[in-house]
Amino acid sequence: MRRRSREFTQVRAVTDVSFKVKTGEVVGLIGSNGSGKSTLLSAIAGLQPLASGSIRVRGEPTLLGVGAVLDAQLSGARNVMLGCLALGMSRSEANERFDDIVEFAGLRAAIDRPMRTYSSGMRSRLHFSIATSVDPDILLVDEVLAVGDRDFRRRSLKRITDLQGSAKVVVLVTHGLHQVRKVCSRAIWIEEGRLMADGPPDDVLDQYVAFTGGADESLDRDD
């Protein structure tokens, strides 16, 4: 991946950020709110046209975000199908994974109810379960880790680690610094769209924590 920036109506979200990710790497992308992490991730997924610079990938990147596809009026079950099909599965593949998804989300009893009757925790669990049911070449994860209760967070972290087995590259956007230390092989820190540090998670995170005054780290220690 080379230098890139995205510009539209005077917003230059990411500028002059260059890096290269090799197969087998799990990259944690960190930075404050509005630093351009999510823009960068969706650019890697091919969802953002670039004003300049370029991105090159091998294989099809899959961004784990299916929230937009789901319809609160429909039952959880229909949403599972909708989400799977939107991620590019065929109907038979979706049927095959249906039980696992429902099981993982812990929603067996509620799956036939309309999704609008779900609590926000139940919804995010369903999103996460659907989103992580694919096995892509390049997996891009945007802030889906910090959902649900402790037990679910623990299981979802494990799920991401499992996915690393099948995915060749994982890029993770998160505020959970503890998660980065735990699952990532490399961390990239960007701030105001500029690359601040890139290297082993511990080094990069130490710099980041020093920069922010250590605010983030304690949030998720209990994972």
Added chain:
Amino acid sequence: MSGPERLDAPLADPSRRRPVVEDLRRIWARRDFLLFAAGSDLRAQEMDTVLGNTWHLLNPVLQILVYFLVFGLILGTDRGVPNFLPFLAIGIFTFSYMRKVIIGGAKSLHKNRGLIHSISAPRAIFPIAVMLTEAAAFAFPFLVMLFVAVVTGESLAWRWLMMIPIFVAQSLFAVGLGFIAARITFYFRDFENILDFLFRMAFYFSGVLFFVDKFVKDPTARRIADLNPLLDFISLYRWAVLGFPVGTRLIVSALAWTLIAPVAGYLWFQRRERDYGRE
């Protein structure tokens, strides 16, 4: 973690504009999603109402009653049309199907911006999904239309089967214009309002409420009217169900629209594929 295993795909720009063949293949790969989403949309539409899905049937019935009262009984636009009620039903329902597909197509990129930002499917699926949803929804007015025809004394004929190819042709035409409307609306949101107005006008110029042959006497005007695709498709239905005559020019025009609109519309839409993720 498993040992790094090199991906053998070539290095490519993830936001590149795909060649048409690849794009079509990717659309085809999403067919299950398209069909399922269309069914789900239809299901969600009337979910909060007491009568639920009955509204899909009640709406067209009520609609046809209003037009029949105003235009048939009060204004008397039925002159020269022996069986006005099915004539009117065909006009209104098939016109409104095309209108919904095209206006829905125009809105589809904006309406699905959440999806556009989260899945990398070909953008052409959005106008197509609108068409499929509306096609499924058309089953209800279609049944009302046939019911009205039978009740008012039309007898079943083999000709009625021609409604199937006419419907397919009409859908292809409409989704083609849906593509065009989608691209224009993406760069120029005001087009939604303009389109609304255009359809209000087209409603009166497409013989929805009256038999064009009785009103348009001037041969040049009649020839021009034959090129109006909305009128073409409505007239073809009226031929199939009620046996109204259609001229060769009208048939050729309908065929041309059926073939040219989707191909040209899709190609023109797809040229700007890369832009549609922008806000």
